[in-house]
Amino acid sequence: MDLPALYALAFAVVTTVALLVLFRLGQRVFSPGKTVAKDFGEANPARHLLQVGQVLGVFFVAASVVKNCVEGESLREDVFSAATFGVLGIVLVALTGELGTRLLLRSRLPAEIARGNVAAGVAGGSHYVATGIVAAHAIAGTKLRDVGLSLLFFFIAIATLWLFVSLFRALTTYDDAEQIQGENLAAALSYAGLSIAVAIIVGCALDGDFVTWDVSLKGYASILALSLALYPVRQLFVQSLLLGAPLTFRGGRLDTGIGTDRNEGLGALEAATYIATALSVARLV
Numbered sequence: 001m002d003l004p005a006l007y008a009l010a011f012a013v014v015t016t017v018a019l020l021v022l023f024r025l026g027q028r029v030f031s032p033g034k035t036v037a038k039d040f041g042e043a044n045p046a047r048h049l050l051q052v053g054q055v056l057g058v059f060f061v062a063a064s065v066v067k068n069c070v071e072g073e074s075l076r077e078d079v080f081s082a083a084t085f086g087v088l089g090i091v092l093v094a095l096t097g098e099l100g101t102r103l104l105l106r107s108r109l110p111a112e113i114a115r116g117n118v119a120a121g122v123a124g125g126s127h128y129v130a131t132g133i134v135a136a137h138a139i140a141g142t143k144l145r146d147v148g149l150s151l152l153f154f155f156i157a158i159a160t161l162w163l164f165v166s167l168f169r170a171l172t173t174y175d176d177a178e179q180i181q182g183e184n185l186a187a188a189l190s191y192a193g194l195s196i197a198v199a200i201i202v203g204c205a206l207d208g209d210f211v212t213w214d215v216s217l218k219g220y221a222s223i224l225a226l227s228l229a230l231y232p233v234r235q236l237f238v239q240s241l242l243l244g245a246p247l248t249f250r251g252g253r254l255d256t257g258i259g260t261d262r263n264e265g266l267g268a269l270e271a272a273t274y275i276a277t278a279l280s281v282a283r284l285v
Helices: 005-030 036-040 045-069 075-107 109-114 118-138 145-169 176-181 185-206 213-242 253-260 264-284
Strands: none
Touching: 005 045, 005 075, 036 045, 045 075, 045 109, 045 118, 075 109, 075 118, 075 145, 109 118, 109 176, 118 145, 118 176, 118 185, 145 185, 145 213, 176 185, 185 213, 185 253, 185 264, 213 253, 213 264, 253 264
16 A cells, blocks of 8 residues: 555654664764764765765665555554664665675775775775665565565675676776776776666666566566666767767777776766666666
8 A cells, every 4th residue: 555645754754763873873883983973074085985875875775664664554563664674774784785895896995995095985885875775675575574585685686786796897998996996086986887777777676576486586687687788888878979989899998088097077977877777777677
């Protein structure tokens, strides 16, 4: 059933506030030296960007909890569902986000963020945003038995996200890890756009009611295949149609502009094209 507008709004506000409070408490307990208040009190823009990505992940989870876990039939049951799945979502974003930033770019990211590398901050922050998007689509249900399904689909989706991002970035002629470590913001923007775009498509593939494993996984794979459109969009739309450069399967003006010239505008253009394509896919399927 559709939730009454005021009921949904009230639940959204309360859930978001509660999850933000939980997020702050978790930081104080598990990483007291890296809280939002402490990081923004220091002059480290990379930490600022990482925190922004984490906070966005919290907002994504809060909105998803209201949409997927609140039915409006019983206030008590709605509160229980929102609390259970909200906490689950925050924990998953925090843990897999931290793990991802440690595995990302050959484990160099945390050290680069600590020294104030803005490019690393963009990459790390976007990773949390992508993780939050996946969690927002995976976390759904109203009963404890739904927790198991949510966890399984979340980990399948996260593994898919990491795999696809790694495969796509292997197609560039420059090394993302080296470029971002070298404070190349253009490469970081490109990386961030791809990560978020893949997360949007992965999240879209997670949507829908669970029927059977066979049906659900086939539906997941069929939508996920649309993410392959991101690479020809990059080479055809950005490099050839927009930049007027010759069409190439790999390399070309875009890779040179980002990896060698460090053109931040090109990095932002590529990122925007990725995200626009992913949003179009999500809208059409």
